[in-house]
């Protein structure tokens with residue numbers, strides 16, 4: 001039987017690695033905690049708007065709702081859309097509330113799957129962009145309503 005010689009201690013070299021790992025895990029935990037907190041705060045901010053209907057054409061922008069919509073846009077849309085500037089995976093959305101009916105936008109936001117299957121405009125967009133629009137976790141009516149108010153404000157409040 002041969003016994004393996006004891007290996008030299010490397011604890012001096014592994015300490016910075018352990019420190020780095022702990023820092024990474026702590027950073028991730030803080031990032032995740034902040035994300036969950038913002039998600040909860042956003043859900044709470046949306047609660048009063050659960051029954052809010054789409055506005056009549058020309059109705060003044062509800063600034064508080066548009067502010068909540070800006071947070072929804074930041075959390076759920078900016079991965080693929082900018083309002084203006086360099087287009088991302090999806091089209092820029094400046095002027096969208098002038099180009100399309102609000103019910104159409106709401107359907108696109110809450111049901112992109114069936115829109116890109118059945119609606120001719122959405123189908124053409126899918127062909128042009130080659131990426132199916134997908135909002136992780138889906139969008140309920142109040143989140144869609146808020147983001148539409150944000151887009152209306154960006155378009156000058158139509």
Ligand code: HEC
Nearest residue numbers: 076077080089090091116125126129131132133134135147
């Ligand atoms: C995964 C990427 C992705 C995310 C996230 C996403 N979209 Fe899209 N969106 C697209 C793509 C790509 C298109 C073009 C149609 C297609 O290819 O399915 C599109 C199309 C649209 C359109 C139609 C644009 C036009 O010119 O008529 C609207 C409106 C829209 N998205 C709004 C939103 C909003 C609001 C959000 C956030 C709630 C969102 N999208 C999240 C990728 C995305």
